[in-house]
Amino acid sequence: MPTGVHIRDAREQLFAAAERVLLRDGPSALTSRAVTTEAGCAKGVLHRHFPDFDAFLTDLVLDRIHRMDAQAAELRAAAGTGTVTGNLTDALTIVFESVAVAIVALVTFRDELRVRLRQARTTGGVPVVTEAADMIARYLDAERDLGRIAADADVATLAATLIGAGHLLFADRGSGPPDAASVHRTVTTVIAGALPH
CATH class of the missing domain: 1.10.357 (Tetracycline Repressor; domain 2)
Structure with missing residues (x-):
């Protein structure tokens, strides 16, 4: 997957992908790789926006709240x-x-x-x-x-x-x-x- 492609609204795209994985496959299937695969982007995109996967999940939950x-x-x-x-x-x-x-x-x-x-x-x-x-x-x-x-x-x-x-x-x-x-x-x-x- 190309890593130099700019993704518009990457944060929201990643959040939406995480929701789909969570609803379809449950919490045990929710990994950074599953999220980025679902979002159709390189794994590094998530780590450019969040220090780690738990930080990503924390922001996801807070955003939904x-x-x-x-x-x-x-x-x-x-x-x-x-x-x-x-x-x-x-x-x-x-x-x-x-x-x-x-x-x-x-x-x-x-x-x-x-x-x-x-x-x-x-x-x-x-x-x-x-x-x-x-x-x-x-x-x-x-x-x-x-x-x-x-x-x-x-x-x-x-x-x-x-x-x-x-x-x-x-x-x-x-x-x-x-x-x-x-x-x-x-x-x-x-x-x-x-x-x-």
């Missing part, structure tokens, strides 16, 4: 529109149809990545799912302020429960993602006691 900011803003803006159950069903589907489930497996699989993420993140918790739970809690808080969630609802616990249930629904990559009705049914069950009577 930052991408959730736009989704969080959209979900919060949806407060007061549609139905709470419908909004949460859509949000969980978007979170877990992305690379989120695979990132959890990757972080669990790689000790050095966990160490680096702990140093880079102030929030603690499991990357991506912690941010997703915060996004859901902020949305539920906004709905509570509008009276569409009970005033005494524990939004942090509801959010964590929704994320846990969503993760379980989407974690089985072998049989494909759950259908919308299954996600909706789960959301309905989890928040039933928090809806105003």
